[in-house]
Amino acid sequence: MKDLILPIAIVLGTAVLISISYSSIEVKGRPSVTACNGECYDDFVVADKERQALLSAQQATATPAELGSKTYTTVCLACHGDKGQGVVGPALAGRDTGYLLTALAAYKNGETRGNQSALMWAQSAALSQSDMDNVAAYIVTF
Ligand code: HEC
Structure with a gap:
């Protein structure tokens, strides 16, 4: 029995230390999750309800291009460039709405257009028709 006292004390001590440190874990720049x-x-x-209401009021008055700019900057920009000049993906600047929507619809249907179409299949799969309309409305402003 005596032999067990030390191991048990170590285990209990460790458990106490872990629970103390976990209860006060903080992530820098974020409010405490327990507070x-x-x-x-x-x-x-x-x-949060007020914020949501404000957000939907803003969305209701936003133009398609404004809505599309959000999708473009978060999803498309990395591959097509901030001004649609093309990076990994081809340049989109100068293309008209019809061209863009036809291309996006083709990718969404899993069609092969160029030799890197696979990169666009996943991108377009995540877009609804209105997302595509909005993002095209934004791209034609370049
Ligand atoms: C991972 C990089 C990547 C991302 C992210 C991406 N694209 Fe593409 N995009 C490409 C590549 C590569 C092609 C050329 C595909 C091919 O060979 O058919 C392409 C092609 C296109 C085309 C056809 C261009 C043409 O002239 O044929 C359009 C339109 C397009 N992308 C729009 C978008 C939009 C809108 C988004 C954001 C929702 C987006 N892409 C996100 C890489 C990307």
């Missing part, structure tokens, strides 16, 4: 409950959480829910 907001009760009243704080209720306030958050209210604030």
Whole structure:
């Protein structure tokens, strides 16, 4: 029994240390995940509802090109360039809406257009028809 005291003490001590450090884990630049409950959480829910309402009000008044610019900068920009000048993917600047939408629809249908079409299949699969309309509306502004 005596032989067990030290191992048990070590295990318990480690468990206590781990639970203390986990309960106070903080990620730099982020609010504590354990700090907001009760009243704080209720306030958050209210604030979040207001934020959502504001966001949908903004979306309702945003033009297709404004909506498309979001998709473009987050998804397409890396491969097609900030001004549609082309990087990994071909240049899109100067293409008209019909050309862009036909190409996107073809990729969404899994069609092969060029020898790197596979790169666009995954991209277009994630886009709805209105996403494509919006992003094309943005690309023609280049
Ligand atoms: C991983 C890189 C990558 C991303 C991200 C990407 N593309 Fe592409 N895109 C390509 C490549 C490569 C091609 C050429 C494909 C081929 O050979 O058919 C292409 C082709 C196209 C074409 C046809 C161009 C032409 O002249 O035939 C359009 C339109 C297009 N992309 C739009 C988009 C839009 C819109 C997005 C964002 C939703 C996007 N792409 C995201 C790489 C990418």
